[in-house]
Amino acid sequence: MANGLVIAAKATIVNGSTGDSLILIIAFILLLILLKHFAWKPVVKMMDDRQKKISDDLDGAADSRAKAEAMAAKRQAELKNSKAEAIQIVNTAKTNGEKRRDQIVSDAQTEASQVKDKAHADADQVRTEALNSARAEVGQIAIDIAESLIKKDLDTQDQQNLIDAYIKGLTNADETK
């Protein structure tokens, strides 16, 4: 058996078929060309593309993360601002309302006092007028009473004087009219 091995090995080397080498080189070079064209280029291109895409995506993700964080911070700040603003608005409204209330109250008070004063003045006037008219009437009544009393006691002379005076008064009254 060992003998057979040696013989086989010898046979392979001695009968070395140089054509096989040629065939191998041709086949291998053809294989290289065909595989490069049909498989290697598209696959490697895709692998490179994928690698590029992944790194781009990672960069993009980092970017959007940073953006989102900035946005969140901004929102937070805005929220705080708007809270302060709201408080300010409420405060302003409160002060405004108080002012307004005070003004209304004071206005009402002044108005009321004015009305009161006016009423007082009116009342005084009415009383004065009433007194005056009452005085005049009382005077008239007194005169009438006096007249009716005097009619009996007056002599003609006096009566004449009185009549004159009266006529004079009438003329004066006419003139004034």
Place this chain on the structure above:
Amino acid sequence: MENKYQYLTFLGLTFNVANCLSIILTALVVFFLVFFLSRKITMRPGKRQNVLEYLIDFSNGIVKSIMPGDEGKPFYFYIFVLFLFLLVSNILGLFLEIKVNGFTYTKSPTADPMVTMPLALMSLVLSHYYGAEKYGFKGYLSNFARPVGFMLPMNLIEEFTNFLTLSLRLYGNIFAGEVLIGLLVMMTQGAGLSGVFGSIAAIPLMMVWQGFSVFIGAVQAYIFATLTCVYFSRKITRE
């Protein structure tokens, strides 16, 4: 081992029909395997594309383990095809053996020095080419006298020993595997040990040896690709 081969003579060259057929078969298997795997290339890889990308990553890893960085990029494709070709050709003879009229027509093509030698030659010629491309022809020649002048004969001898060890290591491993398989086949046919007992004993042995041969074939393909990378890197770097 009574493998008989048919020989053809053409233009003064001798062709071993079994080797030629096996080489062509191997090339076809590799091509259609990769071709089949590389259909429908998409950004989100499917099953086939994943397999192919795994293979590519693996062969790229062989190059990267020797030449990390961009200097290894031109060799990725060559190493990929070399590795697949060797893997298929090393394993081909393990499961496919066609005999017609006593003549063998398929076997592992790498079980023949006439096949492994041109493979090693191709790798080494490529390494010289890349060396000359990188340093210019003068620089390439002066690299033989590095690191010191008296190393010149040693470096020249090394080129031949590289060639011989690269080709004959592969040939020896695969050829030995084939020889042992042939012996075991003979045993199952009752030609080796005594009759029925031999056949029964040979079957598990054969299974074990075939499994081991697959392992050896893969390891030898890996070693061949790695050493090719080593020779490339030696030619394109100066100590």
